Amino acid sequence: MISLRYLLVLRSMPFDGLHVQEALEQLMTLAAFEQPSSVLFVEDGVWALKQAQQPGQLGYKNLSGLIQSLALYDIGPLWVEKESLLERGLNEKDLIVSVQTIERSHVPSLMDKHDRLLPG
Amino acid sequence: MTVGILHLVFQSPSQTGGFRQCLERTNENDAVLLLGGAVVGAKKASTVSKVLKQSSATIYVLEEDLAARGIAPEALLDSITLVSFAEFVGLTETYSRILSW
Numbered sequence: 001m002i003s004l005r006y007l008l009v010l011r012s013m014p015f016d017g018l019h020v021q022e023a024l025e026q027l028m029t030l031a032a033f034e035q036p037s038s039v040l041f042v043e044d045g046v047w048a049l050k051q052a053q054q055p056g057q058l059g060y061k062n063l064s065g066l067i068q069s070l071a072l073y074d075i076g077p078l079w080v081e082k083e084s085l086l087e088r089g090l091n092e093k094d095l096i097v098s099v100q101t102i103e104r105s106h107v108p109s110l111m112d113k114h115d116r117l118l119p120g
Numbered sequence: 121m122t123v124g125i126l127h128l129v130f131q132s133p134s135q136t137g138g139f140r141q142c143l144e145r146t147n148e149n150d151a152v153l154l155l156g157g158a159v160v161g162a163k164k165a166s167t168v169s170k171v172l173k174q175s176s177a178t179i180y181v182l183e184e185d186l187a188a189r190g191i192a193p194e195a196l197l198d199s200i201t202l203v204s205f206a207e208f209v210g211l212t213e214t215y216s217r218i219l220s221w
Contacts, residue, residue, distance in 0.1 A: 009219060011141060043141055108147035111125055117219040 006037035010045035023120030124149030126215035132157035138221035
């Protein structure tokens with residue numbers, strides 16, 4: 001089977017529809033086909049990693065279980081853009097998992113190391 | 121020169137953040153194709169055109185989407201290359217990797 005390196009560029013706000021959940025679930029499908037994949041959280045996409053989410057009252061599932069289970073599927077590393085965190089008053093301590101931070105200026109070369117890019 | 125990524129931007133810069141978010145994350149190997157409402161971002165003297173000027177990527181605008189909005193090619197920044205639908209297809213052949221914004 002051909003193996004391609006996938007990068008999900010996740011920039012959507014969570015809990016505004018199921019978009020973020022579905023984008024992450026796509027990666028699990030890729031993992032089932034043994035395609036190496038990782039995620040880059042940018043802009044409002046970083047909110048998916050925020051600790052203490054309680055979306056239940058809105059009728060959404062908590063994303064932290066889904067994000068923590070990515071490692072079990074060998075999905076990773078999880079990249080987070082440093083500026084996107086800073087601009088939102090967040091830092092790595094606010095996040096549910098340990099991540100690799102990357103500066104915005106290095107994002108193009110990170111993308112360049114992958115064979116396929118998925119919008120999210 | 122290595123072939124980078126073809127970024128497709130679909131919406132006007134005042135409608136969604138994708139326009140600025142994309143252009144801030146491109147380098148000189150990349151291409152950005154503005155289509156749909158995003159074409160207005162390439163207009164000379166528009167506030168957002170400075171975001172375009174700061175990008176080192178090659179910027180393309182889909183001519184059908186520009187014409188639909190009554191914008192003449194001369195009204196665009198000089199660095200812009202206009203493409204037809206057929207040339208759009210050619211770009212997707214040149215760049216094997218595509219990311220939509």
